[in-house]
Amino acid sequence: MYQYDSFDAAIVQTRVEQFRDQVARRLSGELSEEQFRPLRLMNGFYLQLHAYMLRVAVPYGTLSSTQLRALAHIARKYDKGYGHFTTRQNIQYNWIRLEDGPDILADLAAVEMHAIQTSGNCIRNITTDQFAGAVAGEVVDPRIWSEVLRQWSTFHPEFSFLPRKFKIAVTATEQDRAAVQWHDIGIEILKNAAGEIGFKVLAGGGMGRTPIIAKVVREWLPAEHFLSYIEAIMRVYNRYGRRDNIYKARIKILVHEIGIEKFREEVEAEWQQVLPTHIDVPAAEVARIAAYFTPPAFETIVPPVAAHEAALKADPAFAHWVARNVVAHKVPGYAIATISLKPVGGIPGDASADQMDAIADLADQYSFGDVRVTHEQNLVLPHVRLADLHAVWRKLVEIEVATPNAGLVSDIIACPGLDYCTLANARSIPIAQDIANRFADLERQRDIGELKIKISGCINACGHHHAGHIGILGVDRKGVENYQISLGGSGAEDASLGELIGPGFNDAGVVDAVEKLIEKYRAIRQEGERFLDTYRRVGAQPFKEAVYG
Amino acid sequence: MARVEIKRKSAEEATAAGEIVSGGITLRFRDDADHDWRHVEGDADLPDGGAVVVPLARLAETLDLNRFAAVGVRLAPADDARALAPYLTRLALVEIGFLTFRDGRGYSAARILRDDLKFSGEIRAVGQVLADQLFFMVRCGFDALELDPSVREETALRELERFQLVYQKAADARAPVWAVRGG
Amino acid sequence: MSQIITANDLPTGDVVYWTGAGWTRDAREAALVTDTAAAEALGKAEVKARRVIDPYLIDIELVDGKPWPTRYREIVRASGPSVRTDLGKQAEL
Ligand code: SF4
Numbered sequence: 001m002y003q004y005d006s007f008d009a010a011i012v013q014t015r016v017e018q019f020r021d022q023v024a025r026r027l028s029g030e031l032s033e034e035q036f037r038p039l040r041l042m043n044g045f046y047l048q049l050h051a052y053m054l055r056v057a058v059p060y061g062t063l064s065s066t067q068l069r070a071l072a073h074i075a076r077k078y079d080k081g082y083g084h085f086t087t088r089q090n091i092q093y094n095w096i097r098l099e100d101g102p103d104i105l106a107d108l109a110a111v112e113m114h115a116i117q118t119s120g121n122c123i124r125n126i127t128t129d130q131f132a133g134a135v136a137g138e139v140v141d142p143r144i145w146s147e148v149l150r151q152w153s154t155f156h157p158e159f160s161f162l163p164r165k166f167k168i169a170v171t172a173t174e175q176d177r178a179a180v181q182w183h184d185i186g187i188e189i190l191k192n193a194a195g196e197i198g199f200k201v202l203a204g205g206g207m208g209r210t211p212i213i214a215k216v217v218r219e220w221l222p223a224e225h226f227l228s229y230i231e232a233i234m235r236v237y238n239r240y241g242r243r244d245n246i247y248k249a250r251i252k253i254l255v256h257e258i259g260i261e262k263f264r265e266e267v268e269a270e271w272q273q274v275l276p277t278h279i280d281v282p283a284a285e286v287a288r289i290a291a292y293f294t295p296p297a298f299e300t301i302v303p304p305v306a307a308h309e310a311a312l313k314a315d316p317a318f319a320h321w322v323a324r325n326v327v328a329h330k331v332p333g334y335a336i337a338t339i340s341l342k343p344v345g346g347i348p349g350d351a352s353a354d355q356m357d358a359i360a361d362l363a364d365q366y367s368f369g370d371v372r373v374t375h376e377q378n379l380v381l382p383h384v385r386l387a388d389l390h391a392v393w394r395k396l397v398e399i400e401v402a403t404p405n406a407g408l409v410s411d412i413i414a415c416p417g418l419d420y421c422t423l424a425n426a427r428s429i430p431i432a433q434d435i436a437n438r439f440a441d442l443e444r445q446r447d448i449g450e451l452k453i454k455i456s457g458c459i460n461a462c463g464h465h466h467a468g469h470i471g472i473l474g475v476d477r478k479g480v481e482n483y484q485i486s487l488g489g490s491g492a493e494d495a496s497l498g499e500l501i502g503p504g505f506n507d508a509g510v511v512d513a514v515e516k517l518i519e520k521y522r523a524i525r526q527e528g529e530r531f532l533d534t535y536r537r538v539g540a541q542p543f544k545e546a547v548y549g
Numbered sequence: 550m551a552r553v554e555i556k557r558k559s560a561e562e563a564t565a566a567g568e569i570v571s572g573g574i575t576l577r578f579r580d581d582a583d584h585d586w587r588h589v590e591g592d593a594d595l596p597d598g599g600a601v602v603v604p605l606a607r608l609a610e611t612l613d614l615n616r617f618a619a620v621g622v623r624l625a626p627a628d629d630a631r632a633l634a635p636y637l638t639r640l641a642l643v644e645i646g647f648l649t650f651r652d653g654r655g656y657s658a659a660r661i662l663r664d665d666l667k668f669s670g671e672i673r674a675v676g677q678v679l680a681d682q683l684f685f686m687v688r689c690g691f692d693a694l695e696l697d698p699s700v701r702e703e704t705a706l707r708e709l710e711r712f713q714l715v716y717q718k719a720a721d722a723r724a725p726v727w728a729v730r731g732g
Numbered sequence: 733m734s735q736i737i738t739a740n741d742l743p744t745g746d747v748v749y750w751t752g753a754g755w756t757r758d759a760r761e762a763a764l765v766t767d768t769a770a771a772e773a774l775g776k777a778e779v780k781a782r783r784v785i786d787p788y789l790i791d792i793e794l795v796d797g798k799p800w801p802t803r804y805r806e807i808v809r810a811s812g813p814s815v816r817t818d819l820g821k822q823a824e825l
Pocket of ligand 1: 415416417418421422423424425456457458459460461462463
């Protein structure tokens with residue numbers, strides 16, 4: 001994975017000193033809260049319901065074991081012993097003191113981490129496929145270009161006061177695990193007939209109050225023009241994005257209002273102006289970054305691996321976990337293991353400091369020290385030998401992160417909601433817990449098959465409810481929590497926007513309704529159909545009838 | 550550097566009234582001498598001579614008069630910097646207004662003037678120009694910064710000097726780290 | 733409906749309430765607001781004095797003679813996360 005050289009280290013270190021100074025200026029009164037707020041936000045400090053919340057960037061979801069241990073250390077020393085992994089591959093701490101902020105950032109910098117641009121109207125953490133570098137069928141490791149973007153976007157002088165926040169996601173496989181079509185800019189890395197790398201560039205996707213799926217700005221962008229083209233998009237947005245209404249300030253509204261053709265024209269014209277300024281990084285720099293992502297020293301293994309096969313036979317619980325949470329690795333004899341942070345009845349995405357430490361140890365022992373964070377709020381050990389899987393699983397069972405539910409009904413995305421978030425209208429976590437408890441029987445979950453439930457506590461949609469096969473949105477109805485259900489959303493390569501099915505429910509009612517929807521699906525599904533497939537085939541009507549009678 | 554025309558108001562009052570006001574000290578990073586600029590707002594009469602700064606809408610008319618020692622223009626956040634293209638050789642100063650520091654359009658305006666239109670005259674940031682934005686401004690091509698009255702000079706100078714390394718190429722002379730790494 | 737003043741402590745971020753003489757972490761120790769305008773002015777002054785941020789008034793009812801918020805959001809702030817009853821004021825106070 002990428003490692004800081006002295007330049008990266010110096011930049012991040014300087015940022016720590018700058019923030020130390022800004023906090024001092026705030027506490028001394030030189031900065032007003034109004035002036036300070038954007039500065040603390042651009043260092044990841046929010047004010048939430050109980051305290052300050054700190055959001056730490058996990059660039060493109062890749063962590064070293066050392067970094068994960070540092071995250072555990074921060075949870076213990078400065079927070080209440082846990083952290084929350086988010087839908088943007090970041091981690092949040094809920095009980096942070098502002099006065100500890102500079103020291104926390106210093107501890108992060110010591111392990112090449114930071115909270116830079118994890119909030120504010122700037123370019124946020126770049127996200128990508130959590131299986132990058134491990135899964136078969138990749139054009140190239142998407143983290144190479146994600147790192148190019150990370151560096152370019154860090155303290156970008158022109159784009160630090162955009163109309164609104166800006167999220168970029170990158171994918172390099174046909175299967176989209178990064179939800180690129182739901183991003184302000186989505187990048188699909190491609191290879192042309194000549195074997196050259198290039199990009200399909202999408203823009204104008206986003207969730208929130210006005211969910212829109214991104215449109216294609218350019219079908220093919222040669223690699224050497226990557227940054228100049230992105231810069232052109234950013235400039236068009238910075239100049240013309242709406243600043244009069246916070247709800248209309250995202251790039252999706254600009255693209256929607258002027259139309260994709262006009263937007264593309266503007267971008268292409270701007271690009272012609274940007275090109276001669278030579279802002280693109282040279283191939284040598286891309287190669288320097290790429291060198292950090294050369295695969296680790298995999299052994300040559302010829303499957304089947306006898307020990308693994310034997311364990312599968314001997315241990316049905318292990319076999320279930322493998323069937324659900326383990327996917328094929330590009331190298332024979334290896335596997336990619338998803339660590340579920342969704343124990344039935346637990347808090348989606350939360351991990352204790354002890355769990356983080358244990359997972360870091362596992363990564364060191366069995367996965368080249370490499371851990372990933374998924375946008376579905378789980379962790380991943382990307383490079384595990386099949387022969388080691390059983391040992392890994394036993395340890396995961398011990399620390400209670402081995403629920404065999406990846407992609408199943410209890411693998412729910414839920415934002416922090418009204419238990420933590422100051423913008424929330426309703427709680428998200430208890431709904432996730434109640435649904436998971438209702439379907440606690442794993443046999444039943446397996447029978448239901450892939451089903452993505454996503455819950456947001458308000459219209460900001462941090463819980464991606466628009467992209468849920470079943471999406472749940474918490475609203476405030478005359479002071480009472482109320483939950484609206486939408487169906488048919490997808491955050492994958494077949495991206496689609498969920499549709500509201502009708503009036504909302506109270507907290508108990510929404511769990512009943514979800515169960516009715518699922519039972520309807522089981523009654524009418526055809527061979528091999530997922531919930532989403534059945535919904536797409538039959539439409540909303542049968543499901544509405546099931547719920548509303 | 551007297552700025553007789555400028556009303557002194559707190560930034561808060563000014564922002565509420567939708568005006569750009571100045572009042573703090575100006576940091577200027579140019580070798581040429583500054584002018585004693587007079588600002589003409591709205592439809593007010595133009596002076597008989599001297600150095601004058603006018604809104605974009607009055608620029609053509611002002612230049613046509615041919616009676617000023619120097620002419621500058623003030624761009625509001627929504628003004629298109631490319632509209633200045635025909636006039637740039639006759640302009641000594643472009644002021645770019647920040648009604649609030651949160652409105653970042655002025656950064657793009659400066660870069661367009663420097664990178665795209667090759668303007669070499671003065672680009673001055675005015676309005677709510679705060680210490681923590683100065684480095685970004687200089688990187689985008691501003692070479693004069695009229696600070697918000699709340700900003701202390703030593704803080705401003707410290708922030709301008711803080712980052713010695715940058716990740717990306719912009720309108721200033723700083724080499725991005727990718728250019729430094731190889732050598 | 734009675735009200736009390738709440739805010740967040742500037743250096744720590746902790747949820748606090750105005751007692752009439754200072755800030756407390758315990759909503760039950762808060763002073764009832766008698767004059768809304770004065771309460772708002774007090775909030776502004778305390779922000780200016782750099783003790784708290786984001787002050788505002790919340791509705792309360794009296795439980796055993798002591799103030800307790802009525803809105804769910806404020807109950808969560810006064811207690812802690814409903815999903816982690818081992819944490820926050822509900823565990824500490
Ligand atoms: S969706 Fe709303 S409630 Fe949930 S985390 Fe985002 S802002 Fe908070």
